[in-house]
Amino acid sequence: MAEKKQFQAESKRLLDLMINSIYTHKEIFLRELISNASDAIDKLYYRSLTENLSDVDRNDLEISIEKAEDAKTLTITDNGIGMNKEELEENLGTIAKSGSLAFKEKMAEAEKQDEDVDIIGQFGVGFYSAFMVAKAVDVYSRKYGETQAYHWSSDASDGYVIEPCEYEGHGTKIVLTLKDDSEEEKYSEYLSTFEIERLISKYSDYIRYPIKMEVEESVLKEGSEDEYETKKVIKTLNSMVPLWKRNKKDITDEEYNEFYKNKFNDYVDPMKVIHTNVEGTISYTALLYIPGKTPYNFYSQEYEKGLQLYSRGVFIMDKASELVPEYFRFVKGLVDSQDLSLNISREMLQHDRQLKAIASRIEKKIKSELLHMLKNDREQYEKFWENFGLQLKYGVYNDYGMHKDVLSDLLMFYSSKEKKLITLDEYVERMKEGQEHIYYVSGETLDKIDQLPQCEVVKDKGYEILYLMDNVDEFCLQMLMNYKEKTFKNISQGDLNLESEEEKKALSDAAEENKALLEDLKEALTNKVSEVRISARLKQHPVCLTAAEGMSFEMEKVLESMPDGNPYGMKAKRILEINPHHEIFDTLKKVYALDKEAVKNYADVLYDQALLIEGFSIDDPVAFSNKVCEFMIKASKA
Ligand SMILES: Nc1ncnc2c1ncn2[C@@H]1O[C@H](COP(=O)(O)OP(=O)(O)OP(=O)(O)O)[C@@H](O)[C@H]1O
Numbered sequence: 001m002a003e004k005k006q007f008q009a010e011s012k013r014l015l016d017l018m019i020n021s022i023y024t025h026k027e028i029f030l031r032e033l034i035s036n037a038s039d040a041i042d043k044l045y046y047r048s049l050t051e052n053l054s055d056v057d058r059n060d061l062e063i064s065i066e067k068a069e070d071a072k073t074l075t076i077t078d079n080g081i082g083m084n085k086e087e088l089e090e091n092l093g094t095i096a097k098s099g100s101l102a103f104k105e106k107m108a109e110a111e112k113q114d115e116d117v118d119i120i121g122q123f124g125v126g127f128y129s130a131f132m133v134a135k136a137v138d139v140y141s142r143k144y145g146e147t148q149a150y151h152w153s154s155d156a157s158d159g160y161v162i163e164p165c166e167y168e169g170h171g172t173k174i175v176l177t178l179k180d181d182s183e184e185e186k187y188s189e190y191l192s193t194f195e196i197e198r199l200i201s202k203y204s205d206y207i208r209y210p211i212k213m214e215v216e217e218s219v220l221k222e223g224s225e226d227e228y229e230t231k232k233v234i235k236t237l238n239s240m241v242p243l244w245k246r247n248k249k250d251i252t253d254e255e256y257n258e259f260y261k262n263k264f265n266d267y268v269d270p271m272k273v274i275h276t277n278v279e280g281t282i283s284y285t286a287l288l289y290i291p292g293k294t295p296y297n298f299y300s301q302e303y304e305k306g307l308q309l310y311s312r313g314v315f316i317m318d319k320a321s322e323l324v325p326e327y328f329r330f331v332k333g334l335v336d337s338q339d340l341s342l343n344i345s346r347e348m349l350q351h352d353r354q355l356k357a358i359a360s361r362i363e364k365k366i367k368s369e370l371l372h373m374l375k376n377d378r379e380q381y382e383k384f385w386e387n388f389g390l391q392l393k394y395g396v397y398n399d400y401g402m403h404k405d406v407l408s409d410l411l412m413f414y415s416s417k418e419k420k421l422i423t424l425d426e427y428v429e430r431m432k433e434g435q436e437h438i439y440y441v442s443g444e445t446l447d448k449i450d451q452l453p454q455c456e457v458v459k460d461k462g463y464e465i466l467y468l469m470d471n472v473d474e475f476c477l478q479m480l481m482n483y484k485e486k487t488f489k490n491i492s493q494g495d496l497n498l499e500s501e502e503e504k505k506a507l508s509d510a511a512e513e514n515k516a517l518l519e520d521l522k523e524a525l526t527n528k529v530s531e532v533r534i535s536a537r538l539k540q541h542p543v544c545l546t547a548a549e550g551m552s553f554e555m556e557k558v559l560e561s562m563p564d565g566n567p568y569g570m571k572a573k574r575i576l577e578i579n580p581h582h583e584i585f586d587t588l589k590k591v592y593a594l595d596k597e598a599v600k601n602y603a604d605v606l607y608d609q610a611l612l613i614e615g616f617s618i619d620d621p622v623a624f625s626n627k628v629c630e631f632m633i634k635a636s637k638a
Pocket residue numbers: 032036037040078080081082083091092097123124125126127128171172265
């Protein structure tokens with residue numbers, strides 16, 4: 001008796017999840033097993049072409065399904081590449097590829113919340129899904145080119161066994177012993193010819209190898225013209241035409257969507273399907289999808305971009321990353337070209353001229369489809385933006401701004417006007433006459449930004465402001481430098497130059513008159529601010545903090561939040577601005593006239609207030625609170 005082995009810890013947990021699954025779409029197990037079978041045949045066929053294997057004939061490659069009502073077994077057989085002992089162990093005993101951290105975390109989360117729906121849909125758990133419907137699974141396999149076959153078996157509860165066995169030919173046979181029917185679930189349904197045909201046509205119709213099954217058909221009796229008899233015939237259940245090879249107008253949305261979900265392991269319909277046929281110096285078909293939801297690991301290193309690559313319908317490789325640029329890495333799909341060599345390897349992809357040409361056209365196609373969506377279906381584009389906008393902004397910033405021109409028309413930001421998303425083009429279109437800059441300001445949330453004192457004067461002038469909330473936003477605008485010849489201007493930084501000549505004069509007079517006061521305030525805030533000045537941007541609020549040209553506050557905050565902190569202590573140069581029209585300024589003047597020392601406490605409190613408004617923490621909250629109390633007590637005595 002062969003030794004019983006235990007599943008790797010994660011596999012065991014995944015299995016338990018499957019066995020006890022309440023997932024309503026258990027029927028997907030068949031699609032998963034057929035998809036594995038088809039992959040295995042793909043691998044063999046690919047080898048046969050690249051290695052000239054004479055004993056593999058394309059016409060013999062197939063998947064077959066057998067059912068036995070009495071034994072309650074459903075068997076799926078392929079004559080693909082097969083697995084040897086090590087591969088059985090590695091592929092079926094452990095969650096090899098999916099054994100990633102994110103997967104484990106997600107699983108722990110799902111277990112905690114008793115939620116299996118998400119995890120099954122999101123990860124396309126493949127082989128293990130068999131255990132949703134089977135109480136025992138037997139896998140018989142013989143690897144192509146090897147003589148010994150092996151039998152892997154498990155009833156899931158107690159590990160698995162691998163032992164040598166007899167097996168004719170190469171490939172894999174998977175026997176599922178279905179669970180017993182219960183009140184809630186009728187597993188025996190999966191043994192009905194009608195149900196199997198339905199599942200194959202729903203999920204696996206496009207599989208490029210025949211899926212065969214013996215069925216009973218009523219046929220005319222030999223020699224008779226009206227008498228029928230029931231005969232057993234082998235029927236091919238799938239049409240075998242790859243979806244992307246079919247005529248676009250004959251494909252329904254549902255077919256596109258089902259294909260996407262099956263092939264790219266998603267459980268939500270895609271938001272956009274791009275199916276394009278290009279004929280010319282280089283011919284190809286591309287079937288591209290923009291997912292309807294951000295993949296759970298999209299913004300992590302683990303996410304692998306790329307398209308599946310086919311040559312004349314023969315699968316070459318998964319995730320050919322050269323086919324989509326980094327900023328469109330959310331696009332999933334495949335490319336099939338008759339002009340590509342089957343022998344193309346991953347290393348060669350980068351240098352392949354044809355592939356580069358395809359990639360460049362794909363990039364243009366994606367962009368034009370996105371622009372089309374932006375113009376014709378705003379709601380959908382905004383949804384797209386919420387899902388993947390961040391990636392486009394990174395795209396502008398990365399590679400020293402090399403791709404900014406491709407992306408600038410696709411960008412969106414919230415704006416002060418309606419607190420809605422707008423494009424840069426829309427901003428420029430509705431700029432007021434005489435407006436020179438595209439104004440922006442950064443902050444945590446729309447509401448917080450909208451309250452910023454700095455916004456007042458700009459809004460008063462009737463200028464729109466872009467509200468930036470993502471870390472990358474300012475970097476992205478800095479990289480763009482300008483849009484349609486309008487430069488970007490941070491309203492929290494430097495001079496805004498929005499005053500009339502008259503106002504300018506009044507401000508410089510006030511500065512001149514109060515020079516000593518401003519100097520002493522600055523002195524009181526030594527090492528904290530580089531300047532205290534009369535503000536040209538405040539209307540109602542008493543104070544604000546602005547940054548000198550160069551580094552902005554937002555950039556400082558981003559640096560601080562980096563994993564290695566801000567090692568060189570780079571800080572934005574702080575300027576404390578005081579509103580000369582606010583009562584606090586008169587108070588300062590009065591106090592200063594009576595007691596020059598007394599303004600120091602005012603300086604501290606005003607500075608701390610400005611820090612809080614700007615979203616910084618204050619150095620000494622206790623001192624701040626004590627000083628505010630002191631002022632309150634004094635006020636009550638006055
Ligand atoms: N019929 C088969 N023939 C040969 N190898 C197989 C077969 N079924 C499964 N395998 C091997 O087992 C591995 C694990 O299969 P599983 O379905 O769990 O995941 P996957 O197919 O790699 O991923 P996913 O289902 O998420 O696309 C496969 O990658 C493949 O190497």
